[in-house]
Amino acid sequence: MITVFGEGRGFRVIWLLEEMGLAHRLRPVDLLAGVENDTEFLAINPAGFIPAIRDGDVTMVESIAIMEYLMARYGPTPLAPASHDPAFPAYQQFLHLGEAGLAASIYFVVGARNLAPESERQNWSASQALDVFQTRLGLVTRQLAHTPYLAGERFTAADISVTYALELAQHGAGVTLGEMEKAYIARTSARDGYQRAMETCQSRKAWFARTPVP
Structure with a gap:
């Protein structure tokens, strides 16, 4: 199952996963409280910003890059027109x-x-x-x-x-x-x-x- 760390821009990732019908879970990250003691999250993204994902052995940050990864890995999907598509x-x-x-x-x-x-x-x-x-x-x-x-x-x-x-x-x-x-x-x-x-x-x-x- 794909784990999404943090809301914020992580909403983009959750929405995409819902559209694609992929199993996932949200793991909250409290940035306002500080992430200094959130060792699980910092192991995923030592820079301490959200979102991040864990997908098996893959970890990634940056919401748009994550979206492109998911559509390439689990596509094809109409959410990402092919390069020859006029759109x-x-x-x-x-x-x-x-x-x-x-x-x-x-x-x-x-x-x-x-x-x-x-x-x-x-x-x-x-x-x-x-x-x-x-x-x-x-x-x-x-x-x-x-x-x-x-x-x-x-x-x-x-x-x-x-x-x-x-x-x-x-x-x-x-x-x-x-x-x-x-x-x-x-x-x-x-x-x-x-x-x-x-x-x-x-x-x-x-x-x-x-x-x-x-």
Whole structure:
């Protein structure tokens, strides 16, 4: 059985596993309490960040890399269009944009808005990170003006990647999304795989309940 360590970006992995019908379990990791004494987790990822997975003799970190590994190892799957598929370029672009362009930048805004001292919550770096997020979000908006999903007419892992980032922005940084993006999240979050993943990730579910969407 595949073990996923930590929620956060681990939600992407849990959601993917649900969509693929692969057996898994979530092993919680409490980053706020500190991981210094969590020897089991540090044996998996000595750097101490989440998510990580253990799959037999394989251990991995980084949510997008984990997703690509799972789809390659246990595929083929319609969640990952083949390289000759016309949907592949958009799929590949948005799969990585969801982290590199969106989640990675809004993560620092979330930290500033929620954890920094009051005087630092509107600091220059957080504003710059928010600007980066907004410019990359424009690519998502433009794509959704033409297709219901980011790789075209069908749902793919790119939608898992980007939906996570958009929800992080809403709930963590208070970002107000446009009607097109809200409709998109309504489509992706209505999926059975998403709903099952939310039931597994109870900390995420409780966080959403405490932080209503603006």
